Amino acid sequence: MNRSIVRLFGVIILLFTLLIVWTSRWTVFQASALQNNPLNKLAFFESLKVKRGQILADNGEVLAQSVSAGDGTWARTYPQGSLFAQPIGYFVAKEGSAAGLERADSSLLNGTPTGITSVFGPLGTGQQVGDDVHTTLDPTGQKLAQQLLAGRTGSVVAIVPQTGAVKVMYSNPTYNDNAPNATCSQPDCKYNLATQGLFPPGSTFKIVTTTAALNTGDYTPNSTIVGNSPLTVSGVPLENDGNQSWGPVSLTKALTYSINTVYAQVGQRVGRSTMEEYMKRFGFYSAPPLDYPVDEMEPSGEWQNGSLLPVTSDQVDLGRTSIGQDYLLVTPLQMAMVASTVADGGKLMKPHMTSQVVSPDGQILQTVGPHLQTQVMSAQSASELTQMMTDVVEEGTGTAANLEGLQAAGKTGTAQVGGPDSDIDDAWFIGFAPINHPRIAVAVVLPDIPNGYGGIYAAPIAAQEMKTLLAEGA
């Protein structure tokens, strides 16, 4: 019997080993996965007692701060409310909910516990105070975007091409982030159109097609293509605006007057895989590399039934993709990144809103500098494309952006929504200024406007925005 007792003890040891192994799974090996589980509200509850750092605009204006809620807990307030609600988001510890930069930079804003931590808990008073987050966001530009949209649904994004600093990210509808759970006037008002809104890009996408055409060497700005209308693409006739036949035209002229039938041919010659390659270089097909919660950003690309479809798929109509139609859906942020890339000599800089992290005693803990995300095209191609986009503004569809003393380059987009015979369009403009040494790039979209030409509705807003930001010395 004694031997069986010893063996029995062996079994018990084995079972206890299992317990210790499993405990170490949760405490060590899978701890960070559990801590990041969206169902886990512990971090939120813990941070109730934390005086989180402030979020500040580029001029030092306070965008988010903690105020004492009594009984040793803190709550967040947002002095600018709906003006900055989309990029800043909210943080409600009691309810365990957060969004936007408040969520993305949450651990920085919470800071690290002070005092000595021991087995018997933190000794001493150990009040936890978080670090301040300085952002690149510009209140003047943000306010202007709000004024120019004048309540209409739409989005304005402005980026500094050389650094990737996001200056403006304003969208309607917006909400009051002091009361994020109060009912919105519109059902999806917490949705950030700049990062989550998916719109057909229309002709603004021709910038991507042109990049592929020039950088592969398949075309030069002077290449001649016949721009007659209609042209049968994938068995269905494709028309230019007003069904105008242009005859043989240069690629530059085709961009200036946004000639669809030319670009359908260009895209088809460049080919599916090359088009996909260039889209990916610009950042399509993945969430933008912004310091923003990944699940609050949508990737741009061909979307079918709620999922991404590669350009190489048979279901993609390459000709119509090249002019920004087909299943293409993009976010304003993505299109601002496209404009910014051309402006910075073909370099896509990693976009960011956080510029500095500063400790409560004024020590700079972290500075976010320029970071090259992708070299999308050669400087040569970028300079050719800049010249082509200059023509768009000076004599083409984007003359509304040709403001006194601005010297902008850009591309309009008028994306038909709601079927071929619909006159409802999404009005787009993407561009940058000044031409010689661009210091700001923008994307503007106003969806669902009857006869919503990008040159009429979006270009003026983009131009005003750029002019103001440049005057400010952005």
Next chain:
Amino acid sequence: MTRARNRELLGLLPASLLITAGFAGVFIQRSNQLSNVSLTYGAVFLGLCIAAHVFIRITLPHADPYIFPLVAVLACVGLVMVYRIDGATYARQQAQWFVLGLILFAATVIAFRDYRKLEHYRYVIVSISLFLLILPRIPGIGDEVNGAYLAVHIPGVINFQPTEFAKVGLVIFLASYLRDTRQVLVEGRRILGLTIPPLKHFGPVLLLWGIAMVILILLHDVGSSLMFYGGLLAVLYVATNRVSFVIVGLIAFGLGAWYLGTHIPHIDARVTAWLHPFTKSEYNAVGGSYQLANAQFAQAAGGLFGTGFGEALITVPGSHPAVYLIPAPSTDMIYAIIVDELGLFGSAALLLVYLMLVARGFKAAILAADSFSKLTAAGLSAILGLQVFVIVGGVTRVIPLTGVTLPFVSYGGSSILANFVLVALLLMISDRARRPVPS
């Protein structure tokens, strides 16, 4: 054997130091100042331990010197945690249960001075045990918690878990039964490498399985059935030294549990929560995985060294009345809180204390001279170890969660009382086994 008793006395010192330090830790966290109340708690606890020690010194002078100090360590971890989770009122009640437990311990030792007399009452004992198992299902007094029937509740009169006592009774019955029949059980014909005992003796083995299945049906609880059945199989294995019995027994249990599990909704729900605790629908469902998922989160918060005594978040902040973040934090889920506050190292240390206690129980079984003592000590030790496995395994998701207590640590009177009876029996067996033979 005063040397053994002196070792026991020495062993009680760490337990008292631990409780003083533990309360001090909670107090520091609460009010940032050291209160002398922690010293009072430590002193009172030490006083109780010394009283029990003196009693053992007189009545069981040869008993194992480590069992009681190990129990004291567990008890003080439990007291500190209950105090920390549910406050002074509950901690005082828990302390009162310990005093009652010690009294019951003394009563058991005095009443069954020669515990082998228990053998004469084995059918009475088994009847009472089975009756205790049925109690929670009697309408009006039975108490259903999360679909399982583990407790009896008469408001204002009594609230206890009869299963805690039943486990002691069933082990005694089986030990006494197998002492008589174990020879016959291994003498059967061998078919396909398995020993098939004569049918009239095989019947009782089948009965064991039957009991486990009845427990499963009655309690709606795989975990506690596994604990009972595992304990009984352990006794059977020690008695017969036949692995084949264990294997056949486990397969039979597995089949039965699978069949009943898929036919009793509560068991099915527990298994789903165990397998997929983090799916949103399961998490939000009534009786879903909310408790289990949050127990995982608490353990993740603990890490290697824990957040420290008094640091784990027990209630949802700002909830009035307070809502527990993890339901049942001082009973079923106490291990999750311990991992949160003491980390992997602290909780592993706690498990090692249990393992040492089980080891001392087995040691008593090995030293015991007669079969009944051996089987009883081995069975009680095994069932104690299995109980720890079932509840800690449930909280850590080794197995589906079951509402049994963590012996001596969880809040609750029945568990403490029953386990003190268990410890009394172990010490009595150990005392007899180590008694020097008069020359």
